[in-house]
Amino acid sequence: MATTTTTTSTTPTKNMAAWLTAPKARPFTVAEAPMPAPGPDEVVVRVHAVALNPVDWFIQAVGIIVPADTGYPAVIGCDLAGEVVAVGANSVSSSSSGPASFAPGDRVCGLAGGREAGDFRTGAFQLYAKADRGLSAKIPDAVSYAQAAVLPLGLSTAATALFQKDALALPLPGSSSPSPSSSSSSFDKDDQKKKVLLVWGGRTSVGSCAIQLAAAAGLDVATTASARNHAYCRGLGATWVFDYHNDAAAVEDEICVGVLDAWSRGSIVQCARVVLKLDESGGGGTRTRKWVQTVLPSPEQVGEEVPEGVEVGYTYGTTLVHNEVGPAIWGKWVPEALASGALQCKPDPEVVAQDLEGIQAACDIGAEGWGTSSSPKLVVEFISE
The missing domain is CATH 3.40.50.720 (NAD(P)-binding Rossmann-like Domain)
Structure with a gap:
């Protein structure tokens, strides 16, 4: 069994999240959350921006995906961008055909969540979140966190x-x-x-x-x-x-x-x-x-x-993430294309809030406008926590 080696650039002591406390609960409850620790193929990210997807407000409104009897309280959310603060043992090295390597301080975007099945507290709607290194990429300084957050899902x-x-x-x-x-x-x-x-x-x-x-x-x-x-x-x-x-x-x-x-x-x-x-x-x-x-x-x-x-x-x-497509896209093409400008972060982000309390408002805006392919990509930045 692989062991986990964690390297951190900072020593975060407190995490906060927008919790979904029960099926169809509204609004999200902003409260303290466990500090995530990376598995061997994971990184922990200090989240600076999250983008919302229809699945987010459907989980809240309909109660899908998260098991009613075992999944709550839950932290949902898919798309994140931020700064790496901790890396697992396998995430510090890479090969030409495998996932990328990461180090504390890297600016990244990726899909929130780890490799553990059935853990519904690993979503993006928190200040520190885990991401699979196979679904993450470094982003250049010219790309803002809000822009990068629109890409992952x-x-x-x-x-x-x-x-x-x-x-x-x-x-x-x-x-x-x-x-x-x-x-x-x-x-x-x-x-x-x-x-x-x-x-x-x-x-x-x-x-x-x-x-x-x-x-x-x-x-x-x-x-x-x-x-x-x-x-x-x-x-x-x-x-x-x-x-x-x-x-x-x-x-x-x-x-x-x-x-x-x-x-x-x-x-x-x-x-x-x-x-x-x-x-x-x-x-x-x-x-x-x-x-x-x-x-x-x-x-x-x-x-x-x-x-x-x-x-x-x-x-x-x-x-x-389980086949050759993941490394080819996330490990190679995305970072290279972002650096060269060949990959545009589209649709453009529309920042609608700047703290965890704004997650509910963002979901409400998204649900109201859902049904048109021209809906903006709603983003919440975490800059005041």
Whole structure:
């Protein structure tokens, strides 16, 4: 069994958190929390900014994910950015093909939580939080904590959907090899037409990351967005941007290597129709399966009658830490792309509060505005604690 060696740059003595004390409890209770200690593959971060995701206000409002009988009181929250204060034994070294190494004082962004199953007190909504080193990256000084905090969950979900072998299995950024063999994404590799990824919902958090990841992998990107967001999507690297009523006519004469529904709320059927249309027109290449990859974690959440003959893929955004996708994206591409400016922290953060007490207000704002792909990425900074 691996032992834990902890190195710290400071000696923090007190942690505070926004606690969810019971299912559907409101508001969050700000109170003292245990000081986290890193496991071998974890780092402890002094959190300076957190970004909110729909899952956060759904956990509070509906009582999902956290077990009612064993999970409370809980500290939730996914996206964080801050300064490393402690590292586990395995986190001080790295290899060219593995997760990155970290040291106290590093500025980082990452997904909150450790590797222990069933611990629901490790979320981002606290002053000191754990993050898996395989889902974390150093950030340059030119990138603020608020900017970096918008990336982790959206980027991890996009990378999982695009590159894992059980999803679209597209070539990784920087890879010179063809796409891995996959029944869901195979296409005619001898065809000289451009290879295009269709991202439905390019203005969403996942869509914004997916456009950039696919462009970095050498693909052309077609995406949907409202007219006011067309320039935004092109600025991220999309070649074509069209209204979702258009049915993706722009890619009919190209080879579509995959369809990612980054919205996945009432849009899966639309994406399925695009897949069928591309297949009829030859724009789907040589496929053995007709496939729409969604950002939903399970079929229970689909709620749509998908046309016969089209299969739906599901995405759980942290599974990339267990395969080659995690090190390739978080260990290599993210820090390099942030340093070079190739990766933009999008959507832009909207800072709505500056302390733990502001978590509830941020959740309320997010829940009220949920339902539009142009919703801002809400961020809470911790600067007064």
